[in-house]
Amino acid sequence: MVKKKTTKKTSVPRTRNAGTLTESQYWGKIRSALRNAFRYWKPMTLALEKASRPSKSANKRIKKEYQCAECKEWFKRADVQIDHIIPCGSLRNFDDIPAFIENLTIENPKAYQILCKPHHLIKTKEEKLAKKLAQE
Numbered sequence: 001m002v003k004k005k006t007t008k009k010t011s012v013p014r015t016r017n018a019g020t021l022t023e024s025q026y027w028g029k030i031r032s033a034l035r036n037a038f039r040y041w042k043p044m045t046l047a048l049e050k051a052s053r054p055s056k057s058a059n060k061r062i063k064k065e066y067q068c069a070e071c072k073e074w075f076k077r078a079d080v081q082i083d084h085i086i087p088c089g090s091l092r093n094f095d096d097i098p099a100f101i102e103n104l105t106i107e108n109p110k111a112y113q114i115l116c117k118p119h120h121l122i123k124t125k126e127e128k129l130a131k132k133l134a135q136e
Contacts, residue, residue: 023092031091031100038104044082047112051080068116070123081120083113087127 016026038044048066053074055062065074069083088103090096106112115123 027092034091034101034104041105043107043109044112046109048082048114050109051114066114068119069113070115070119073116075116080114080116083115083120083123085111085113090131 012022012024014020014022016023021029051067051069052064053067055065055076056074057065057076062076064077066077066080067074068080084103084106086103086106088100091100
């Protein structure tokens with residue numbers, strides 16, 4: 001008979017919102033709210049418009065296509081994301097807020113690029129890995 005090893009889960013203290021949120025959840029909500037508030041930031045929409053063309057799809061419901069800056073393929077809007085060329089950075093405490101907002105709301109449309117979802121995921125993972133290696 002083989003015994004299963006049991007690991008004890010360490011409980012993260014819930015210090016925010018009357019003891020219902022961890023610090024990570026709290027800052028995640030703020031980061032999400034800020035990103036949502038600036039979702040239609042004009043320089044971002046200008047970058048998106050610059051990467052578009054009238055659709056060549058047989059589907060008449062798709063009016064525009066957008067070109068990925070990495071692979072140069074054309075995609076419908078649901079398959080591309082607007083990427084900050086300079087990452088917004090972390091948001092883990094009050095000191096991070098000014099730099100995060102400044103990087104989130106850059107006024108130059110050239111500070112943004114349009115990436116298909118797979119390439120945006122790759123770029124995000126590379127940035128996280130580089131950040132992790134820099135901390136070590």
